[in-house]
Amino acid sequence: MKSPKISIIMPTYNRAHLISETLESVLNQTFKSWECIIVDDESTDNTIEVIKPFLEDKRFVFTTKPEGYLKGANASRNYGLEISTGDYVYWFDSDDIIHPLTFETCISKFFTRSIDFCKFERTVFYDDFDLKLFDEFYINDESFFIDQYKIEKIINNELPINTCSVIWKKESLKGEKFNDRLLYAEEWEYFTRLISIGLKGISINKIFLYARKHPDSQTYEFNCNSRIRVEAKKEAALLIVQNLANKKLLNYSIKRYFVCLSLGFKEYNMFNQIIDVMQLSFFEKKRWIFFYNVLPLRLLIYRFKKQIIKI
Known part of the structure; x- marks a missing residue:
């Protein structure tokens, strides 16, 4: 053989x-x-x-x-x-x-x-x-x-x-x-x-x-906020979401992950683009917009509670 x-x-x-x-x-x-x-x-x-x-x-x-x-x-x-x-x-x-x-x-x-x-x-x-x-x-x-x-x-x-x-x-x-x-x-x-x-x-x-x-790697450049690498990460996220939406594999927790991720890409308009490719109904889109807008406050409260627990 x-x-x-x-x-x-x-x-x-x-x-x-x-x-x-x-x-x-x-x-x-x-x-x-x-x-x-x-x-x-x-x-x-x-x-x-x-x-x-x-x-x-x-x-x-x-x-x-x-x-x-x-x-x-x-x-x-x-x-x-x-x-x-x-x-x-x-x-x-x-x-x-x-x-x-x-x-x-x-x-x-x-x-x-x-x-x-x-x-x-x-x-x-x-x-x-x-x-x-x-x-x-x-x-x-x-x-x-x-x-x-x-x-x-x-x-x-x-x-x-x-x-x-x-x-x-x-x-x-x-x-x-x-x-x-x-x-x-x-x-x-x-x-x-x-x-x-x-x-x-x-x-x-x-x-x-x-x-x-080493400093010559893509990961190092991304961690140093290289615009080229950060934009590529956003584009990769959009491609993943679009692919999973087409295959009906986009469940609630995956949607939530990408909506939360987009908070760190505000200057790249990631949230609006993510929402557009998720193939959402009108009411579902409104719910995610609300979730995204209150997310910074929720994160702030979460961090505050963690500090209180430590004390």
Whole structure:
């Protein structure tokens, strides 16, 4: 029987100083049937020189996007998906590290369960990666099922799904791709969309992904209130709400979550746009407008009560 193959799709831009460690973590996988497609997004550093020794292993492929693709990681991921030849897909950032047992463990789950994806846990590190983190790796077989019933937990980040913490069965993706116009929160929108079409998977209680934190990341820029990143988060929220409304998956608590979220995006007019795409009746719309207008007062009272309790 032919061994299944994983397509690792790695967008990169000016990561010459970090990408070697990432590629080494791919090379060190105990599961050997993979291809690693490195899609360069017009890097201006010496990325190609750094990865050249890795290309001696034919499983590594270096490419750039043809004309007609937008700049950015999402378009690079989509192009990598189009040219991939594996049975499974793993989107991997060019500055992160994965545990050597990642692929072996996850692929085994696909053979014992009828699932479309396998999610695992992540942790973060700063500066240089310490191999001792692998020694702290905790192995057990605890897992839980993820389907449309968990979509609310995915949306409110109670069940976070990160780009690099999931391996997908390629045929299950059904041609769905990242929104290449989103410059932040693209995984939030994309994975919610995939779950909404009926994909099912498991989450295993194993730390396999070690995500590098540094000032050059989108998350750092969002936390620093970069207008581009904040606007992208708003656009991603609108796309999620519209998709769930179309699929009749927009329940009360999800509506409430997005209405509350929009309070932090006042200058971006998020609330009015959210209400417009929710497909509400006239009276329901009026109720949410009232809820939104009294929300600041309710939050103020809630904080005041918490202070009183502390005293």
